[in-house]
Amino acid sequence: MGKKIAKFIGCIFGILILIVVVYVLYVMLSYTRLEDHLALTSDAPGDSQVVRQAIESDSDREFCIITANIGFGAYDQEFDFFMDGGTMSWAQSRERVEENVRGMSEAIVGYEPDFLFLQEVDTDGTRSYHVDEYELVRQEFPSFETVYAQNYDSAFLFWPLYQPHGRNEAGLVTLSMYDIAAAERRSLPISDSFSKFLDLDRCYSISKIACENxxxxxxxxxxLSAYGVDASIQQAQREMLYGDMVAEYEKGNYVIVGGDFNHDMTGDSGVRYGNQVQAVESWAKPFDFDSVPEGFTVGARALAEAGEFDMAATCRDAGRPYDGTNDRWVLDAFIYSDNVEVLEYETVDLDFAYSDHNPVRMVFRLLGVGSAHEASVQR
Structure with missing residues (x-):
């Protein structure tokens, strides 16, 4: 009798091991990355409005640009995330996903942006109840031309066991009130270790808009990749991004880089917001400001160094629901070339109502041909 029980238990363990091996092989064999230098197609405005073809040669024209990580529609104030120390893996409901995406969009619409960057926009995800958030965003911004760049397409993840994260597709969305003449997806360097199967297919998108001048x-x-990635990967990502930025700048073009940098973009968020975790080695590390190419400014850092950064944080700790005391950082920011004159720069303080990130807003002018004017930041 004892031998039969032992044999039965052995068979069960053998089956479980086989399932694990088959699953690991499935994850590894299904893994793929999109090619580098992938041309992207822009989608016309949903309301059939004809966007402006080129930016007017008007030195007094002011533009508004906003960046926001929408957290795949899940990260409202009640949400925590299992990979950050919380318990949740999915948004609380399909309805909540739609409410959060719409709520964030409506808050942004009120600022009348000309350009908009969004990150963590799911197109088909277990975690977001298969809501096509890209189409939802297009409905909320019907007069904008849009470009989508995929940066996440995971195999079905069976973790955590109580609520598997599932299979998810997501990307970056750029919206413009002007015609996007060309757009491209650049594949960033990522880790070669097993962690690549759990990380995003990191990338950035480049959208070009013609000017009449x-x-x-x-x-x-x-x-960009977060704090957990090897420093050499982070450096390689910056160098690749900087190379493209500088190449455009040397052509005389205006360059604005925005999004979620996954680093402290003031360099002192821990002290600034009274965080419990303030160590440099912890979440999140200060950005390598010394590596920023000549001719470019990190907006948040410039204000911090001038003693003028007195605004809300852009990201909160998602290891627990938000109650106003979570650790906070400035992870979302703009970097811009010195032929872009910044007039206003601020965090749009939504108190993390719809995402674990607050949007960042910047108002700017494009300086004239041949101008050597040094960009200024004002509040």
């Missing part, structure tokens, strides 16, 4: 406004929508 012969230049282009070049918009970079980014979502």
């Amino acid at each position: 012969g230049r282009e406004l070049v918009l970079f929508n980014v979502h």
Whole structure:
């Protein structure tokens, strides 16, 4: 009798091991990355409005650009995330996903942006109840031309066991009130270790908008790797991004880079917001400001160094629901070339009502041909 029980238990363990091996093989064999230098197609405005073809040669024209990580429609104040120390893996409901995406969109619409960067926009995800958030965003911004760049397409993840994260597709969305003449997806360097199967297919998108003065406004929508990645990978990502930024700048183009940098973009968020975790080695590390190419400014850092950054944080700790005391950081920001004059720069303080990120808003002018004016930041 004892031998039969032992044999039965052995068979059960053998089956479980086989299931695990088959699943690991499935994850590894299904893994793929999109090619680099992938041309992207823009989608016309949903309301059939004809967007403006080129930016007018008017030195007094002011533009508004906003960046926001929408957290796949899940991260309202009640949400925590299992990978950050919480318990939740999915949004609380399909209805909540739609409410959060619409709520964030309506808050942004009120600022009348000309350009908009969004990150963590699910197109088909277990975690977001298969809501096509890209189409939902297009409904909320019907007068904008849009470009979608995929940066996440995971195999079905069976973790956590009580609520498997599932299979998810997501990306970056760039919206413009002007015609996007060309758009491209750049594949960022990522880890070669097993962690790549759990991380995003990191990338940034480049969207080019013609100006009547012969230049282009070049918009970079980014979502860099987080603190857990090897420093050499982070450096390689920055160097690749900087290379494209500088190449456009040397052509005389206007360059604006915005998004979720997954680093402290003031360098002192821990002290600034009284965080419990303040160590440099912890979440999140200060950005390598010394590596920023000449001719470019990190907006949040410039204000912090001038003693003028007195605004809300852009990201909160998602290890627990938000109650106003969570650790907070400035992870979302704009970097811009010195032929872009910044007039206003601020966090749009939504108190993390719809995402674990608050949007960042910047108002700017494009300086004239041949101008050597040094960009300024004012509040």
